[in-house]
Amino acid sequence: MLTALDETLRHQIASTFDHVGPSDHRFFDRYWFGVYDPEGSMALVCGLGLYMNMNVLDGYCAIQLPKEGGGVEQHNFRLSRALRPNVDQHKVGPLSVEIVEPFERIRLRWDAGDLPLSFDLDWRAFLPPSEEKPHHRRVNGRPFEDYIRYTQTGRAAGSVSLGERKFEIGDWWAGRDHSWGVRSQVGGHEPDNGPGTDAILAAVGYVFYWITFNTGECGGYIGLQYLGDGTCIYADGEIVWPESGRRFSVKSGEVDAQLHAGTRIFSGLTTRLKGADGSELEIVAEPVLGYWSMDGTGYDWGWNDGKGLGFHRGDYYTEDDVYDISHPEDVVRPDGSHHTPMHREAPCNIIVDGQRSERSCGHQVFVAAGPVKWLGLEG
Numbered sequence: 316m317l318t319a320l321d322e323t324l325r326h327q328i329a330s331t332f333d334h335v336g337p338s339d340h341r342f343f344d345r346y347w348f349g350v351y352d353p354e355g356s357m358a359l360v361c362g363l364g365l366y367m368n369m370n371v372l373d374g375y376c377a378i379q380l381p382k383e384g385g386g387v388e389q390h391n392f393r394l395s396r397a398l399r400p401n402v403d404q405h406k407v408g409p410l411s412v413e414i415v416e417p418f419e420r421i422r423l424r425w426d427a428g429d430l431p432l433s434f435d436l437d438w439r440a441f442l443p444p445s446e447e448k449p450h451h452r453r454v455n456g457r458p459f460e461d462y463i464r465y466t467q468t469g470r471a472a473g474s475v476s477l478g479e480r481k482f483e484i485g486d487w488w489a490g491r492d493h494s495w496g497v498r499s500q501v502g503g504h505e506p507d508n509g510p511g512t513d514a515i516l517a518a519v520g521y522v523f524y525w526i527t528f529n530t531g532e533c534g535g536y537i538g539l540q541y542l543g544d545g546t547c548i549y550a551d552g553e554i555v556w557p558e559s560g561r562r563f564s565v566k567s568g569e570v571d572a573q574l575h576a577g578t579r580i581f582s583g584l585t586t587r588l589k590g591a592d593g594s595e596l597e598i599v600a601e602p603v604l605g606y607w608s609m610d611g612t613g614y615d616w617g618w619n620d621g622k623g624l625g626f627h628r629g630d631y632y633t634e635d636d637v638y639d640i641s642h643p644e645d646v647v648r649p650d651g652s653h654h655t656p657m658h659r660e661a662p663c664n665i666i667v668d669g670q671r672s673e674r675s676c677g678h679q680v681f682v683a684a685g686p687v688k689w690l691g692l693e694g
Contacts, residue, residue: 319403333402335367339458341501342368343625346412348423349490350436350471351662353676355381355603357482358662359434359475360612361423363405363412365398366625369502372398373624374407375612376425376432378477379604379640379662386641387605390477392432393613393634397627408633409433418444418467421491427476430635436473438489441529441557443467445536448551450496455509462496466536468529468677488676490527500616503626517694519543520685524570524586526600528665528677532556537586537598539568545689552588554596554667564591572681572690579683579692580606580643580659599666600679605640606659615658658682 320332328336335342345364352358361376373395382388394408405412409426419440427433444467452459471489475482499505520543527536537552552565571585584600610617613624619634620626639647646654663679664671686694 316399316402333367333399337497338368339497340366340368341497341499341625342366342495343462343498343501344495345493347492347494348412348421348438349488349662349678350423350438350484351488351603351676351678352484353488353603353664353674355662357475358604360607361410361425362612363407363410364624366502367398369625369627370398371502371625371627372396372404372407373613374410376410376434377607377612378432378475379607380477380480381604382639382641386639389605389608389611389638389640390432391611391634391636391638392430393618394632395626395628396631397629408631423473430633431478432476434473434475436471436475436484438469438471438491440467440469441489442469442534442555444493445553447536447538448549450549457506457508458497460496460498462494462498464492464494466490466492466527468527468534468536470529486674488529488674490678492527500614500623501625503622517685520687520692520694521683522570522687522690523680523682524568524584525680526598526663526665526677528598528663528675528679530665530667530670530672531674532558532670532672533561533667534677535563537565537568537588539570539586541570541687541689543685543687543689543692563588563594563596565589566591570681572683574690575643578644579657579690581661581679581681582643584679584681597668600661600663600677601666602661602663602679603676604662606643606661608638608640608646608654608656609658609660610654610656611636611638615656657684 347362358379363374413422421438423436444465469489522541524539533556535554540549554563568588573583586598616623
C-alpha cells in the first residue's frame with residue numbers, strides 16, 4: 316500500500332513505507348511528550364505509538380492534579396485504532412500530533428468530545444534534539460531490545476480542560492522523546508525462549524536512570540544504567556547552555572538516591588557527573604506533585620485487558636479512569652484495589668550546580684529492580 320512517504324527519496328528497504336524491515340511483532344515507533352508547571356499546579360503527559368506489524372496506532376494522555384484535602388490524583392485516557400488504511404495520519408480519536416516545523420515546533424491537540432478532556436498546546440524547542448546511544452540487549456539469544464531514541468527539551472503554551480477545570484499554560488516546561496525499534500511489553504505478549512529479563516534482573520539487580528530538563532538557562536538529557544553491584548553499563552547525555560554555547564557531554568555519573576522509607580521510589584536524587592573534557596557537574600532532582608503510574612498510560616502491560624501497548628483492539632477503542640497516586644509507591648485503582656507498579660516517573664524541580672530557577676523543571680525516571688546493594692535494597 317502506498318502512503319505519502321513513498322513520494323520521498325528516503326526508502327531504506329525494498330518495500331513501501333507501510334512495512335518495516337523486522338518481522339518482530341514488537342517493532343514500534345513512538346512519541347512521548349510532557350508539559351509541566353514548575354510550581355506543581357498540574358502535569359500532563361501524552362503520546363502516540365505506531366506498531367506497523369500489529370496494525371495499531373494507539374495513544375494516551377495522563378494528567379496529575381493535587382487532590383482536595385491533600386494527595387495527588389492521576390487522570391488516564393487511553394485510545395487505540397486500527398492503523399490501516401489511515402497510515403499517514405498522526406491521529407487517534409481526539410488526539411493528534413502535528414509536526415509544524417521539524418525539531419522546532421509541534422502542535423498537540425485533544426479535541427473536545429465524549430471524553431472529559433481537551434487541550435491545544437504549542438510545543439516549542441528550547442534546544443535541538445540529542446540522539447542517544449543505541450540500546451541493544453539480548454536475552455537467551457533473542458533481541459530483548461534494539462532501539463534508538465532522540466530526546467529534546469522545550470517550552471509549551473496553550474490551554475487544557477479536564478472536566479470543569481481549565482488551565483492556561485504559558486511558558487511551562489516541556490519535554491519530548493521519539494524512539495523506534497524493538498522493545499519489550501508490546502503487542503500483548505513477549506516471546507518465550509527461557510527465563511526472561513525479569514528473572515535476570517531479580518538475580519543481579521538493575522537501575523535505570525533517565526532525565527530530560529531545562530532551567531531556562533541550560534537543559535538537556537542524561538541516561539545512566541547500573542547493575543545491582545554499582546557497575547555502570549550505560550552512560551550518555553549532554554547538557555547545553557544555548558546563550559554561551561557551553562556543552563557538557565556525559566562520560567560517567569554517580570547517583571546518590573534518597574528513597575521514601577520502605578520503598579524503591581526516590582524522594583530526591585543527587586547526580587554527580589563527569590564530562591568528556593574532565594569537568595564535573597551536579598544535578599539535583601526534587602519531585603513535585605506525584606509519581607506517574609505508567610500503567611495508566613498503557614505501559615507495563617497497562618489497559619484493562621492487561622495486554623499493554625500495541626495490542627490490536629479493533630477499529631477504535633477507548634478507556635479512561637482515575638488513580639490515586641498520593642503514596643509514592645502504592646497506587647489506588649478506581650475499584651479501591653492497591654497496586655505497586657515498578658515503573659514510576661516524576662515531574663521534578665532541577666538544580667544545576669546549586670543554581671535554582673523558578674522556570675526549572677524536568678522529567679525524572681529512576682527504576683531500581685532486584686537487589687541493589689549501593690541503595691541498600693534486597694531482592
